[in-house]
Amino acid sequence: MLKVTIDNIPVEVEDGTTILNAARKIGGNVVPPAMCYYSKLKGSGGKCRTCLVRVAQSSAKDPRPMPKLVASCSTPVQDGMVVQNLTSPEVIEARKGIVEFLLLNHPLDCPVCDQAGECDLQDLSFGYGMEETATEEERREYPVIDIGENIKLHMNRCILCYRCVYVADQLTDQRLHGVLYRGDVSEISTFIQNSVTNEFSGNVIDVCPVGALTDKTFRFKSRVWFLKPMNAHRECGKCSGKVAAWMFGSEIYRITGRKDQYGELETFICNECRFEKKESTDWVMEGPRHIKRQSVISSNHYEEMKEQSIIHPIEGTMEKKE
């Protein structure tokens, strides 16, 4: 076991653990935000750079700090490592910069976006006081397209986290979509008219940290925070059948996988459960879900950050979300 300290809190983890996962072991506000890393997807992480932290001491053997901020999701810990997340003004500054970059080409369409209220980018931008982007540059624009019968792609909103690509690679037998072109014109696409129809393809919707991939079977579009998520299950031959059913009254508006506090699915679910079972009689209801989303706002640490005048929390946002 290796000993690490993150924002002055010590923790012991196994060899090979990343800084991010060590922080998740501690929990709460020391956990850096992660927009591209997904623990259940091999190879994910390293791309969005929101999880940057400062390594103040590399290891017990080598007490020097690392010269640059590092991506906590893809940097393994070493024994005696000392890490700063929120305790480093440099990290906060850099992260604000990253949020600014992510918002640069992100449309200001939160009011009409399916993901509003459960969007990692929205949380992050509130948390870092960037809810209004300063940029006057024109944003990239792409048409909204269907990728498959039940999935819509709003490329404008995509932050190119590559998660959906890993899902297709690792969960389905054939990947039909991918990242095309390069630089700031890269895009997620199937390139040719191609319908993504694999049994597990619907999971791309749940792994998408923003509202770029959405569920076309989501009924009577509604702000997510008006809906009540319920744990529900059914006998399913293809997946665990354990889902979250988003209800309004007794009606199911949509089905998603069950997400944990870091926005990650507990298990991936199949398309039949997700897209075809919309009657409450299809499901055995277990009860309401009480998982707090991990976001800077939800962490009760933000008072401290406010003192550093970094965070402008929007009061009550979290209540709305539950």
Place this chain on the structure above:
Amino acid sequence: MENSTIINHPQFKREGKILAFSSDILKKVHSLISRYPDGQQKSALLPVLHIAQEELGGFLSVDIMDYVASLLGIQPIEVYEVATFYSMFYLDKMGKYVIEVCRTGPCAISGGEQILAYLQEVLEVKTGETTPDGIFTLKEVECLGSCGTGPVMQINTEYYEKLTPGKIDKLLEDLREYASKDKTDDSTWVEKFC
């Protein structure tokens, strides 16, 4: 050195014609694939795409990319991802001669911008366009690694350096003549690989 176990011989049709490498070229492709370890035939993707673009019509259409994918035993999307990443692969029909003018810093200070403007003028096209006779496509590229002899351009990967309007006039004239004889003055990728 053929490694035919991993290769099938798919046939794709375009406009009724069968779209595939000739058996000579296929042999070359096999030998290129055998340069990489077993199971790593995807490594041959870039060289094979170069050959495909050159031999099968000057650009990578979807059916050509699908053909290459099946040749290498990979998924078509893997080829699309790669073909759209690299600037030497064309996804649309190009002129017989693709003129690519370097526009990067060092060339720009030695007159590259004027050369580009001159070409736009004499060919009567903008960057990215093809002349109506289908002979020339004008493009801009980034540094060609020939900055000491700028301004530089490349015509179907042949370098032309220290350009002046006079040189360009002569060159275009020659190329028009070549084009009418259906020749290029450039040797092919297949010939390059021993």
Place this chain on the structure above:
Amino acid sequence: MGGKILLANIEIPGIRDFDVYRAHGGYSAVERALREMTASQVSTEVTRSGLRGRGGAGFPTGLKWSFLDRKTEKPRYLVCNADESEPGTFKDRYLMHHLPHLLLEGIIISSYALGVKTSYIYIRGEFKYLVGILEKAIKEACQHGFLGDRILGTDFSLNIYVHPGAGAYICGEETALLESLEGKRGNPRIKPPFPAFKGLYGCPTVVNNVETLATVGPIISMGGEAYAKIGRGKSTGTKLISACGNINNPGVYEIEMGLPAEDFIYSPEYCGGIPNDKYLKAVIPGGSSVPILPADLILNTAKGEKRLMSYESMADGEFESGTMLGSGGFIVYDEDACIVRNTWNLTRFYRHESCGQCSPCREGTGWMEKVLSRIEHGLGKMSDIDLLVHVAKNIEGNTICPLGDAAAWPVASAIRHFRHEFEEHVLHPAEVLEKESRVVKNRRFTIFEGSLK
């Protein structure tokens, strides 16, 4: 100054061919290494020579080789980085064009030292004509028993293959290069793991620049210690410098490390000064990615010492008043050059070449390009200049690979040293545009027009 090491025989007619090369002492270093030395003795000589990577970073080659994981059973690879796409750099092309066998010799000796059986030369696709030259040289070396099975009758076997890229500067970054060699998009890998442990096909791999590898032969011939005596301090030996821009004699020069920059610029042996009696305005000495320096700082450091062509002297003053030797792409600007236009041009390059994988570089390069284009075309605001500094700062150090830094430094340094020119563009756009003789009328400058999509 000093004898030439790499280019000593370059004038000999036909030196590109095996027979001529061999007749002038070629491949004797291979014979010496394979017949008289053990693999570790070869490595030791390279370490002793103090040779540092010529691809840009200047990392000690011997040290890099020592990291190679020798414990696993997996094959090891040596990959020669011939992607040369850094604006201002054209030395590797020159070397391969004239002396392909010098490179092969270096690869053979290095592979012997590293226990490598297969080596790839990753060459940028635009250098198609060089593919033929290299392939021919490889064939010749095979025919004469310097490549293939049991080289010179020893147990050592090696195959070298040429692998063309297809137009992507980022594939010069070593992990992007490996991805590209595996037939993928040129997305740099997230490190760790480093190539020395997990490189090509997940196997231990060393990536070295063309010039670095070409130097290995001469080091074995003359001995590491003798090589280390050439040059200055930790910048040992000679370096190829490709000089371009507003100079009388553009071209590739082999200089001894430590040559004063002033001599390099003005000596008739090298650049031969600035044409038309113009004044020197600025220099980018190490390829477009390194900070630009105004004339006074390229000639003398801030401390008032002579600026020398060496890793240390170029870096003297760090980012405040220094730069880097980089890849040796020496770009000279005379008094007429417009720094704003040049900076915009280079930023457009980085925007075009960003792989788009990580958000600071993907979004930041595009943002800087848009702002600079605005300023250059007379539509800028004063606040745009600070915005550029802000964006550059947020990119720097926060990306997956150094392309982010490479995009940020030219902008940050240009504003640091030539802020008044940016202000001038904002305050008097019409006059500036008028003055700029290089602006071609009626030409639209857009970045992706026809080039990528």
